[in-house]
Amino acid sequence: xxxxxxxIGLLLLAGVSAAFAQQALKPGEAAPEFSGQSLDGSLxxxxxxxxxxxxxxxxxxxxQICHSEIPNLNRVxxxxxxxxxxxxxxxxDNEAKVDPYLKRNPFNFTILPNSFATMLKYADKDRxxxxxxxxxxxxxxxxKGIIAMRTDGWDKASNLDSQISKLLSSD
Numbered sequence: 107x108x109x110x111x112x113x114i115g116l117l118l119l120a121g122v123s124a125a126f127a128q129q130a131l132k133p134g135e136a137a138p139e140f141s142g143q144s145l146d147g148s149l150x151x152x153x154x155x156x157x158x159x160x161x162x163x164x165x166x167x168x169x170q171i172c173h174s175e176i177p178n179l180n181r182v183x184x185x186x187x188x189x190x191x192x193x194x195x196x197x198x199d200n201e202a203k204v205d206p207y208l209k210r211n212p213f214n215f216t217i218l219p220n221s222f223a224t225m226l227k228y229a230d231k232d233r234x235x236x237x238x239x240x241x242x243x244x245x246x247x248x249x250k251g252i253i254a255m256r257t258d259g260w261d262k263a264s265n266l267d268s269q270i271s272k273l274l275s276s277d
Contacts, residue, residue, distance in 0.1 A: 130230045133254055137162075137247045138227035142196060142218035145204065150194060150218065152251060159191045159273045160247040161266065163215060164225055167199050167207040169241040171259065176213050182267050183214040190249070191270055196221035248273055 131138070140162075141151035152160065163179070165172040183193050195215035197204060204219045218224070229239035239258075246255040246269050255269045 131228060131245070131253055131256060133252075133256065135253050137245065137251050137253050140196075140221075140224040140227055142194070142221050142224055144216045144218055145201065145208075148216070150192075150216065152247070155192055155247075156251060157190065157249050159249055159270055160245075161191065161193045161215075161270065162228070162245040162247060163193075163195045164221075164228065164239060164241060164243040165195055165197055166241050167197065167203050172242045173211060175242060176211055178264075179266075180212070180214045182270070185267065186270060186274075189274060191274070192216070194218055196224050198222045198225060246270065246273065 137152060137160075139152050141149065143149055161182075179193075186193075193215040195213060196218045198221060199207075199219055201219050204217060208217065225239060226237060228243070228245060229237040231237055242259070244255070244257045244266055245253055246266065248254045254273055255266070257265060
């Protein structure tokens with residue numbers, strides 16, 4: 107009887123754990139296809155960017171950490187200007203929120219507003235379909251469309267810089 111109760115308890119615990127397990131995109135996996143329109147009207151999609159290293163950052167105008175890291179990210183963009191690297195910053199915010207923000211806080215990435223659908227493809231999901239993505243989140247995608255790195259949170263610019271350099275020299 108005690109063994110049966112323990113077994114049932116373990117099975118319930120395993121079921122609860124599985125229900126909350128995150129299904130995160132990991133390095134080595136194919137990056138999900140995405141498309142978006144930049145503030146200047148240019149269209150971007152991952153398929154057209156094959157052959158280039160892509161830095162895809164998810165951010166928000168309301169994210170203080172995102173705001174704090176923009177100067178460091180701008181330095182990374184300047185470091186790789188003219189190289190085969192595309193810097194895209196996807197946000198769920200619309201143009202009405204993004205435009206005034208960028209006037210006060212210049213961000214050298216190509217901004218993709220209204221990118222909720224793209225975020226859903228890259229966000230972690232639990233088994234119930236609930237999404238989870240902390241901002242900022244950075245995905246480094248190789249020339250072949252493979253996720254090379256994923257980072258979340260504050261001040262990842264130096265790590266991003268070194269990983270871009272590795273990808274450019276290895277591909």
